[in-house]
Amino acid sequence: MNIKFFIGPMSKNVVDSIIEFQKSTNHKIGLIPSRRQIEYNGGYCNNWTTKQFSIYAKDIKLKRDHSGPGQGYIDDDGYESLKFDSKYMDIIHIDPWKKYPSYNNGLKWTIEMIKFCVNINPKIEFEIGTEQSIRPFKASELDKLVLDLKQNLNSLEFNQIKYLVIQSGTSLSSTYNTGIYDQEKLISMIQIAKKHNLKSKEHNGDYIPEKLIREKMKLGLDSINIAPEFGLIETQTYLDEIKSSNILNRLWEICYNSNRWKKWVNKNFDPLNEKVQLIKICGHYVLSSKEFQNEVKFHFPNIDSKIKSRIKSKLNSLCN
Numbered sequence: 001m002n003i004k005f006f007i008g009p010m011s012k013n014v015v016d017s018i019i020e021f022q023k024s025t026n027h028k029i030g031l032i033p034s035r036r037q038i039e040y041n042g043g044y045c046n047n048w049t050t051k052q053f054s055i056y057a058k059d060i061k062l063k064r065d066h067s068g069p070g071q072g073y074i075d076d077d078g079y080e081s082l083k084f085d086s087k088y089m090d091i092i093h094i095d096p097w098k099k100y101p102s103y104n105n106g107l108k109w110t111i112e113m114i115k116f117c118v119n120i121n122p123k124i125e126f127e128i129g130t131e132q133s134i135r136p137f138k139a140s141e142l143d144k145l146v147l148d149l150k151q152n153l154n155s156l157e158f159n160q161i162k163y164l165v166i167q168s169g170t171s172l173s174s175t176y177n178t179g180i181y182d183q184e185k186l187i188s189m190i191q192i193a194k195k196h197n198l199k200s201k202e203h204n205g206d207y208i209p210e211k212l213i214r215e216k217m218k219l220g221l222d223s224i225n226i227a228p229e230f231g232l233i234e235t236q237t238y239l240d241e242i243k244s245s246n247i248l249n250r251l252w253e254i255c256y257n258s259n260r261w262k263k264w265v266n267k268n269f270d271p272l273n274e275k276v277q278l279i280k281i282c283g284h285y286v287l288s289s290k291e292f293q294n295e296v297k298f299h300f301p302n303i304d305s306k307i308k309s310r311i312k313s314k315l316n317s318l319c320n
Contacts, residue, residue: 002199002222002223003028003029003030003061003223004217004222004223004224004318004319005029005030005223005224005226005315005318005319006029006030006031006032006063006201006223006224006225006226007029007030007031007032007225007226007227007230007315008031008032008033008034008037008065008225008226008227008228008230008231009031009032009033009037009038009045009053009057010037010045010227010228010230010231010234010284010287011045011046011231011234011284011287011288012045012046012287012288013234013287013304013307013308013311014230014231014234014311015031015045015046015056015057015060016308017307017308017311017312017315018031018057018060018311018315019057019059019060020308020312021312021315021316022059022060023059025316025319027315027319028061029060029061029315030060030061030062030063030091030223031057031060031061031062031063032063032064032065032093032225032227033045033053033062033064033065034065034066034071034227035064035066035067035071035072035073035078035081036072036073038050038053039072039073039081040080040081040083040084044285044286044287044288045288046288047288049084050081050084050085050088050089051084051087051088053088054088054089061090061091062088062089062090062091063089063090063091063092063093063127064081064085064089064091064092064093065093065225065227066093066095066098066130067081067082067085067092067093067094067095067113068094068095068096068097068098068099068109068113069096069098069099069100069109070098070099071095071098078096078113079113079116082113082116082117083120085117085124086116086117086120086121086124087120087121089124090124090125091124091125091126091127091162091163092117092124092125092126092127093126093127093128093163093165094110094113094114094126094127094128095130095134096109096110096113097130097134097135098130098134098135101134101135103141103144103145106135107145107148107149107152110128110145110149111149111152111153114126114149114153114157114160114161115153115157118156118157118160122156122160123160124160125160125161125162125163126160126161126162126163127161127162127163127164127165127201128145128146128149128161128163128164128165129142129145129164129165129166130165130203131165131167131170131171131202131203131204132167132169132170132171132179132204133171133172133204136167137167137189139185139188139189139191139192142164142166142189142192143192143195143196146161146164146192146196146198149161161198162198162199163198163199163200163201163222163223164189164192164193164196164198164199164200164201165201165202165203166186166189166190166192166193166200166201166202166221167185167189167202168181168182168183168185168186168189168202168216169181169182169185170202170203170204170205170208171204172204172206172207172228172264173264173265173266175207175228175232175277175280175281176207177204177206177207177208179204181212183219186202186216186219186221187219187220190219190220190221191220193222194220199222199223200220200221200222200223201221201222201223201224201225202216202221202223202224202225203224203225204225205224205225205226206226206227206228206229207229210317210318213318226318228284229314230311230314231283231284231285232280232283232284233307233310233311233314234283234284234287234307234310234311235279235280235283235284236280237303237306237307237310238251238283238296238300238303239276239279239280241300241303241306242296244299247295247296247299248275248276248279249275250295250296251279251283251292251296252275252278252279254286254289254291254292254295254296255278255279255281255282255283255285255286256271256278258282258285258286258289260281260282260285260286261278261281261282264281264282265281
């Protein structure tokens with residue numbers, strides 16, 4: 001069965017909701033942990049390691065999102081992470097493009113990373129390319145990437161490539177999708193994927209109308225990633241429940257001190273006067289912290305069921 005929606009594991013509640021939703025429906029959902037969310041030595045999502053996460057979510061298709069150099073907390077080559085991904089993930093998104101945006105360097109790293117992973121696990125599958133906000137591609141360049149990989153990998157390695165990241169103008173900033181939809185580009189890139197018998201996959205499907213997602217899928221898009229939007233569902237539930245200014249201010253302090261909001265805002269953002277927006281941007285990053293658990297969540301003992309209900313409602317809306 002083709003998986004249409006791949007969701008970021010923004011929190012344990014998101015993961016639990018997807019596990020429960022998949023069990024109770026006929027819909028398959030994938031999980032796409034980034035290296036900061038889930039990593040071999042732990043991440044911000046429930047502090048899970050790669051191995052722990054793979055055991056916990058054993059019935060869900062797991063795809064490492066944005067593997068590669070400079071994609072974790074430290075500026076590394078990504079190979080230590082890949083060792084564990086090759087053992088415990090189903091699919092790995094090979095993405096050296098953030099650190100190596102030039103075509104030749106990105107190609108070289110893609111080849112070497114794929115070979116490394118297949119050597120550890122011949123059954124591991126791959127997604128290639130990257131999102132527009134990291135490194136824009138033209139359709140002709142994507143075509144060349146697939147052809148160059150075919151030429152430089154053996155058939156066993158190349159045949160493990162299953163997904164091609166396509167770009168049609170999605171980009172995230174704060175809690176908005178700031179991209180400009182380019183239908184012509186979408187169609188041309190989907191054609192490249194079909195030409196090479198790969199599944200087309202778009203990133204950053206957050207905060208766009210579900211009607212547009214359905215339109216893209218009617219045009220041939222196979223699947224789409226959605227991540228921060230699911231984190232916002234949980235954060236917004238807390239904001240709806242918090243009636244005390246003291247608790248709200250403490251939540252803001254925890255978020256502010258995390259510094260996780262900085263990558264999502266422009267230089268004109270005022271964290272002191274836009275407290276609620278700052279919480280919306282980075283609330284999901286702090287959900288597993290002891291400070292949040294002891295000083296915020298402690299006040300809302302029944303909130304998890306409300307959060308999961310809202311997450312499942314969104315999943316239901318997407319899938320039906």
